[in-house]
Amino acid sequence: MDANREIQAPNSGCKHGGWVTLPFITGAVVGLTLAGVGWTANLIVYLIGEFNLNSIDAAQVFNVVNGGSFVFPIVGAIIADSFLGCFSVISIFSCISLLGTVCVALTATLSSLRPTACNGGSGSSCNHDHPSSVQFLVLYGGITLASLGQGGTRFTLATMGANQFEKPQQQGVFFNWYFITQYAAYVVGATALVYIQDNLSWGLGFGICVAANFLGLVSFLSGNRFYLHDKPRGSPFMDIGRVIVAAFRKRNFPLSSMPDDYYNPITQAAPPKKAFRFLNRAALKVEGDIRSDGSIAKPWRLCTLQQVEDLKTLFRIFPLWSSSIFLGTTIAMQASLTVLQALNMDRRLGRHFKIPAGSILVIQILTSAIFLTLVDRFFSPAWQKVTKKSPSPLQRIGIGHGLNLLGMAVSALVESERLKTVHDQPEPTPIAPMSALWLVPQLSLVGIGESFHYPGQVALYYEEFPASLRSTSTATISLIIGIAFYLSTAIIDLLRRVTRWLPDSINNGRLDNVYWVLTVVAVLNFGYYLACAKHYKYQNVEKEAAYDTCD
CATH class of the missing domain: 1.20.1250.20 (MFS general substrate transporter like domains)
Incomplete structure (x- = not known):
């Protein structure tokens, strides 16, 4: 957890933060993990058997889906840090995940949303019956939304949970419970739900995923009055961009060996290090960069020495x-x-x-x-x-x-x-x-x-x-x-x-x-x-x- 982030409690009349929040966050982790694993673990088999894709194409879709669900957490983290905070991001992305999971479940429930099933179990024997454009649209639209929602909540839930505790030891205990819960939910989703899909009904298996997603969302929202809410103060990725832009804009200025020529408003530090010295220009003070009160006048032309390092x-x-x-x-x-x-x-x-x-x-x-x-x-x-x-x-x-x-x-x-x-x-x-x-x-x-x-x-x-x-x-x-x-x-x-x-x-x-x-x-x-x-x-x-x- 970032020590620089402010924590605020919206309702001062009741207890906030601490272990009282654990059941709500754990319930969300269980529900959302079950929902995500329940439809992704058996996706290759579903695409081959129900949508008549050949095996390698199905494996490719599987890789793309998993890639998206692991890239999207960065999106969620940036939005949480910069604009909305963890609670809003988890709530919004959980709803997106629910909508996507519903679409995937509909493809298994409504026969009009999938092609004729492949009786031979091999995509190559069913090439004559490709899914229609509408069927692909519903399937891939649902997969995209579900992946986006799943990715947006995965690591943000961990950050939200850690924000409820002040002591590092308590945060460490929470992380242990978080990963244990996530692993347990993964095992259940990849075994019990996959068994239901293979042996009973795809519609029932995906329907359980929808129910798990909904219950996870309800569990998370139910703990709102107990949570400590983080106040976003801007994404650190913005600082990275500023350093690069400022260094480029001052590329023609000569570097100085004097510490006072570099902007460091907190302490009187030594000169910037020589490694990657072309970045030092981002902290180089020139005329017009600093206001009379000592603040930065042009944020995209001057950065602190700490940001550069x-x-x-x-x-x-x-x-x-x-x-x-x-x-x-x-x-x-x-x-x-x-x-x-x-x-x-x-x-x-x-x-x-x-x-x-x-x-x-x-x-x-x-x-x-x-x-x-x-x-x-x-x-x-x-x-x-x-x-x-x-x-x-x-x-x-x-x-x-x-x-x-x-x-x-x-x-x-x-x-x-x-x-x-x-x-x-x-x-x-x-x-x-x-x-x-x-x-x-x-x-x-x-x-x-x-x-x-x-x-x-x-x-x-x-x-x-x-x-x-x-x-x-x-x-x-x-x-x-x-x-x-x-x-x-x-x-x-x-x-x-x-x-x-x-x-x-x-x-x-x-x-x-x-x-x-x-x-x-x-x-x-x-x-x-x-x-x-x-x-x-x-x-x-x-x-x-x-x-x-x-x-």
């Missing part, structure tokens, strides 16, 4: 941040392609139960949740006992890179074996005589890796970002994931154009080669990360001494 900090951390994009890209591609693998494998458990293909990714979530606890309780203390130092965020992220790399290699080996079993059959078969449980190792490795690199990134960005950006530092992780999903979509499209590895039926392609490409990408990206981590210096000297960096 804050932007430099972002430039320093950008290489590390960019390495996480390619880390997320391999994970995003594996997620959509693993669902396609599950659709073409034996998913039976016993005689009467069949694992829904859309639920297979729950393995990754469960593994990550379990190892988050193990890392906190066992790995980190053991590391500290052996090395006499706590594992640094950079080291945790590095371990996550390595485990993710192994996950991609295992994915390639499993797919090679799956294709072998398909081609060894005397007659062509759409389902490989190979258990879907063979997908557990690859998903588990990626999940274990996430338990290292995800909290490592949260800690790194929160500690290293400027104080003015800490309220949105964790939202940048969401931006990374969103970019990764869009990049994965582009890579899949490129591979479809230049290779024959991804036909409509993956049994006729070479998905194993795609995984080997991802393994190579992961190796190169890991090397890039190690180079960036080796040369990175923590901004706080005490943190650098406490951590064992990659030097």
Whole structure:
């Protein structure tokens, strides 16, 4: 939470903030997460079976949808910081999510809003019956609104909850409950709701998503009189833009070595640092920049020295941040392609139960949740006992890179074996005589890796970002994931154009080669990360001494 943000209580006659708000916010997290996961987890299967899309196109839509739901939190954070505050943003985006979920549910309920169902279970066999323009409009319109609403509330709810507490320890306890609740709701949505959709009715499954969204919205609004409301004071992203514009407009002015020539209204600081010195011009004082009372006359021509140094900090951390994009890209591609693998494998458990293909990714979530606890309780203390130092965020992220790399290699080996079993059959078969449980190792490795690199990134960005950006530092992780999903979509499209590895039926392609490409990408990206981590210096000297960096 940004320490500079004002907190105000609209009703002084009752208790505000604190643990009394937890049930209302938790109810909103459960409802909105159930609604979002309930329609996204099984989206590939729905598009193939009900809208007759081929498998790769359905995977592409899945990646675009997930990318949007992770990019939109940045939009919500900027609007909350700059204009409306968290409460208004959550309320508005929850309504948008509800409207979108209703549209998606209508496509499953009204036969006129979807094409004739594909009985063969393969999009390639239904190419003669494409959805109409109206059917696509309702479907994609609903998906867009639901993704926008889901993204706009995801991290803003976390900020809203943290704003209810003053002590960092209490905020930490809240975050623990927030993530536990979110993981639990995800598991329920990706298992129970997906099972209902696959075995009972798509309309009923999506209808439950609508009800969950509505109840989450009601729960959140019901706690209004108990909340501490944040007062927006302007987005820190505006300051970033001002520094860049001011530096460009003063590009012809010579730099000075005198501290007094730079605008610093709070303290008498040393001269600006030499790194990225072209930005120092943004704080260079020239005639007409300052009024007689000492305030800035032209905000887009003069910035404070602190604003300049804050932007430099972002430039320093950008290489590390960019390495996480390619880390997320391999994970995003594996997620959509693993669902396609599950659709073409034996998913039976016993005689009467069949694992829904859309639920297979729950393995990754469960593994990550379990190892988050193990890392906190066992790995980190053991590391500290052996090395006499706590594992640094950079080291945790590095371990996550390595485990993710192994996950991609295992994915390639499993797919090679799956294709072998398909081609060894005397007659062509759409389902490989190979258990879907063979997908557990690859998903588990990626999940274990996430338990290292995800909290490592949260800690790194929160500690290293400027104080003015800490309220949105964790939202940048969401931006990374969103970019990764869009990049994965582009890579899949490129591979479809230049290779024959991804036909409509993956049994006729070479998905194993795609995984080997991802393994190579992961190796190169890991090397890039190690180079960036080796040369990175923590901004706080005490943190650098406490951590064992990659030097």
